[in-house]
Amino acid sequence: MSQRVMPGHTDGLISLDAADALWVDLTAGSAVPTASAALTHTPADARTGYVLLGDHVVATVRACGGQWGVPEVEVRRAAAELNAVRMDRQDLVRVGPFRGAPRQERNEGTLLRWRQRITGELQELGGSGRAARRDVGRPYHLAGIDWRQILVEQTHDGTRRTWWLPRAAVRLLDAAEHAETRWVHAAQTRQATSAVTEPPCRPRPARGVDGRQATSPEGPTATPRPYDGELAGQLYSVLSRKPGISRKVARWACAVCRTAPATVLDHCHEHDYVRAPLCQSCNTQERPDHLYSNDIRVANRYTRLFHTHAEHWLRHWHRCPGCRARTTLPLPHLAAWTAHVACRSLRPTHRASGGRKPCGVLRVSWTGSQQAPRSCLLTVAVDFCPSGEHRVLAQVPYREAVERFRTWLTETAPEVAAAAGPDRLDGLPAQPRPVIADTNGDGLALF
Structure with a gap:
């Protein structure tokens, strides 16, 4: 890592x-590509104070001469953190466009809004191909990351485009x-409670004994607290309407990966119970890949969901009292x-x-629903097989699939299985909720 003296260096x-x-x-050797105008090109704006x-x-400081600057040690710290990120470019998450999705809530004072910015840029410029030809050399960055270098465009039916980014970048x-949202909220709180007018020349940020900028435990970059089941047993339809719930969710760490800040409330679409706050990446990983409302493609990520990380994900799904009571x-x-494990x-x-x-x-499809288990039938097939384009592997009745799952659950996650059972039906809805449209997909349905 270079330690050369940079021009414009003044008192740190x-x-x-x-x-x-x-x-x-x-960041020249980082797995995440970075932009050359990270601090001087939009959406970066030094006048906002960071x-x-x-x-x-990174806090920005305006010197008495009117020139904006930043602490060099903070730039080096941010670069070191980015260099530690590992990215698998094959592990992709869809970032848009999502047909029929409601307009996302705008965070007060937040400039990044990266999903809206990416979608807006690509739609305005007519897609990534024409945009690249029209604006060669224009810096495309979000938080210093050159997202255009890692964006993947996929086309369906020759007309429909979707855009994807590596999960690590998401x-x-x-x-x-x-982090930006917390910074802005903390700054607004300080401004509202402080009666002292800030001098024209802002002082340097306070530093600790190790030379780093000092932050309080409740500051804007404070670590989100672990989720400890505070929302257990609550209905999403009720909780989601409470004012300030999105800000409350953001104070938790993701209940699955336990590192990223939570952004959404994952809930069971069948029973309406809140499972836990999740980050967008884990929420996307958990979501089935629907082809139609009763037909899904079994993605590679199910290897993690049902094998390497099975116990953790099963415990998460069984945070829903309805699924836990029915042991399914x-x-x-x-x-x-059924397709990935039972018919392997x-x-x-x-x-x-x-x-x-x-x-x-x-691929697995079904007729009927779990509300009429006698008539529900799962059909497991393999697409793109050289010996048959749609080769049917098995047809499994719903009740048989449930019994197979219960046996496997007992062997794979005995603690999760021990907490489940039909004797825990108190307080559950008399009838399952109807299918709810998945607003994060293409108007498809999820349970």
Whole structure:
């Protein structure tokens, strides 16, 4: 890491142009691509009193001569944090566009709003291809990250475009937006409670004994607190209407990964019970991949959900009292489990380098619903198989799938299974809720 003296260095502060150069120099080897005008090009604005570098808030200081600067040590700290991020470019999360989704709530005073910015840029410029040709050399960055270099565009039916980013980048941008929101709210609180007028020349930020900027435990960059079941048993339809709930959710850490700040309330669409606050990345990972309202594609991430991280995810799904009492999962999740786990031995394989490779892509559909279990039938198939485009592997009645799942749950996560059972039905709705439209998808349905 370079330690050269940067031009514009004055008493620990460097100019914004010098900070831009330092940021690019320090992050040259980062897995996350960075932009060359991170502090001087929109959405960065030094006049707001801060800039975002990754998920790090760097305070801006205006010298008596009117020039804006930032502490060099904070730029180096932000670069070190970004360099520690590992990114798998094959692990993608869809970031838009979402047809029929309600307009997202605008965070007060927050400038980043990265999802809206990405969608707006691409729609305004006519998609990533034409945009790239029209504005060659224009810096595209959010929180110092050059998102255009890692954006993936996928086209369906030759007309419909969707945009995707690596999961690590989504987590990073969510954390940046969360840090900015807390910073803005803290600044507004200080402004409202302080009766002292700020002098024209702002003093340097206070520093601790280690040379870092001092922050209080309740400051804007304070670590979100762990979720400890505070919302257990509450209905989403009631809780989501309470004022200030989104700000309350943001104070928790994600209940699954336990590192990123929470942004949404994950809930059971069948029983309406809140499960836990999650970050956007974990919420996307948990969501089934619907092709139609009763047909899902079984994605590769189910290997983690049902194998390497099975016990943790099962405990999360069973935070819903309805699913826990019936010792099962919502129908799309149960269908995915049936295809991915119970029917794994039926999936054909083909020769490949280093052994045999599972054939095609798993798909599972169902007729009926869990509300009429006798008539509900799961059909597991494999698409794109050389020996048959839609090869049916098995047809499993819903009740049989539930019994298989209960047996597997006891073997895989005995503590989760021990907490479930039909004797815990007190307080549950007499009838399951009807299917609710998934506002984060293309008008499809989730349970």
